[in-house]
Amino acid sequence: MGKTVKRVNNRTLASIALVGAFAATLTACGADATTSATTGASNDASTEAAADLSGNLAGAGATSVEKAMGGWIAKFGEVAPDVTVSYEGVGSGGGREQFLAGGVQFAGSDSALTAEEAAAAVDRCFGGEAIELPLYISPIAVVYNLPGVDAEHLNMSPATIAKIFSGQITTWNDPAIAAENEGVTLPALAIVPVNRSDESGTTKNFTDYLAKASEGAWTYEASGDWPISGTQSGNGTSGLIDTVSGAEGAIGYADASRAGDLGTVALKVGDEYVPFSTEAAAKVVDASPRADDATDKRLVVKLDRTTTEAGAYPLVLISYSIACSAYDDAADAANVKAFLSYVASPEGQELASDAKVAGSAPISDSLRTEVQAAIDSITVQG
Template sequence: MHRPSSSRRNGHHVKFNTFGRTAAVTALAALALSGCAANEDTAAGGGSSESASELTGTLVGAGASSQQSAQEAWTTAFQTANPDVTIEYDPAGSGAGRDTFLAGGSAFAGSDRAFKDDEIAEGDFAACAPDTGIVEIPAYISPIAVIFNLEGIDTLNLDAATIAGIFNGSITTWNDEQIASQNPDAELPDTAITPVHRQDDSGTTENFTEYLGAAAPEVWTDEADGVWPLEGGEAASQTSGMIDAVTGGEGTVGYADASRAGDLGTVSVKVGEEYVPYSAEAAAAIVDASPMAEGRTEGDLAVEIDRTSEEAGVYPIVLVSYLIGCEEYTDPASAELVKAYFSYIVSEEGQQEAADAAGSAPISSDLFDKASAAIELIK
């Protein structure tokens, strides 16, 4: 059995409304779900309902820090509609979230990548009934912004090879010809470039390195991985740590969920013959243009992102962050709360809450139908 990874919270642990600070991973296993008798005719989400919700209990999740803002909005709305429910989500990172879910320390995980085939084959998902599968719902779609801190410059145009060269250390100053030639109107200083990468096992890192390897294979020769593959550079834990590190330096550059970019400079990425700035619409466009992973179960909706697409208006550095749960739980009360919460998140209302709070891209109607069918498998 996999053991939960430790996490460095650095004061950025998510704390929503009435529920308290998430305990250590060993305490996550205590879900305390008592007497959950759901009224299936009652709205489980954030909207008004004609009768009071009958859902009750505590639902524990852990995982992707990229989902932090969205989870905050989803939790607030869901708890408002279901006042006897407490939801605790620890944004410890995708790797820690998957490990915690594997060990049975949480009822669901958030992850910036789906489980791999071999991980599913070898995994002993402690919260799931024996010989049952998992559901993986691509519920949060967001561009990954290449962020930088360079005085007087708010945006840069860069192609994949240049981005890869910056992060592998072969491009070392901001006035390098590869950068300058794509930004003739920018007054670029000779400031040293300080690349920042995630220290923790991160789905954001895996998505970013997958893009670099697919779009610039001559420059970026390492395999996609949630653990940063190179030595050197500055390391930061979780999304909040990445933002702090880039903000606190001069000449720093990193990568993070675009919802957290704030006032930092951002890169428009070359796709075909145009430079495309990040946006929710461009992120949604690349997901809709990409195929589903082959060989998965009915409830496993893993997506294979086409990182090399040259279609107009797509942004290829995108993360699809998943909600991960069991098709069948050992505890029926867990199943009831997970099913209700997931259903709210993929709803039009839930997706709009995330878009408003985090700038994410609402899932398409086709993906909503697939997600709804997968959620119906939960029991």
């Protein structure tokens, strides 16, 4: 379970009024190493706001966002030292479960709430509703362990990837792989597909891509639980990467920030092969429509997995920061608003985009405007 939340019941709505000034401080500080970036009246107001915020702010969820979350928490702590922020990487499903049970004030999830979960959030959010903010955008890398293969990337179509993970292609020198990689010497080595063992938003995004883009080669529905039994697996992103790294011939899928020294696949998009990059991931998100049940608080994107746009990389995950539109405690509301405002700020997004932190794709200015409006709508119930 997540960290127990300590209520600070003597807070009032005055806490909320200071969040705007506090968010301005965070924007000014950004990714600098210093905490003093403003002067005069602005600095006085922001200092007052930071001093007013205190208590515990607990989150849990997707392991894909752990690196970025670590950076955000560290920077937030510089300007709000009396707020103890924690985040437990338990997987997207575990994060949503803890959030809906009231164990944490916010969650991270690589898949949006289901209709049933959104309905359950009304009770958890004290008569309000869940807000879902697409604050972490990252390509999912198809990673492999093939020492000695001299190629910057291996090229694969969605159908080839689907056949590998469904067990139809079983050796690395299979003609289907060779045809897409002329001039590359491929070993007569068994392929070891590796999947996540836990319920995972990354798995749901990966299987959604296979289901929509493989032209029927993947016969399973998109799911956060791996649909095939008896496979090699790893728990969480780290567990999957460790499993792939430890087995020559293995192939898996993970948030691209965790690919490390493993080989990665360039995906066939239209007539070209596109390696992952933040720019290629952002192209897909900007070109994709909102989900049918999206609202001004639930900013859920319906990713276009079959795009043929040049330079786009359609195997992307969006990790949503999930919070309540209403809390029963003013300190909780103020802390959530301040923290998420920093995460959404240009500086917070720039911090996560640093390859040394997470290498994610920053959200666009237009999306940031919508996100901030949803954050600003958070209130105290009763």
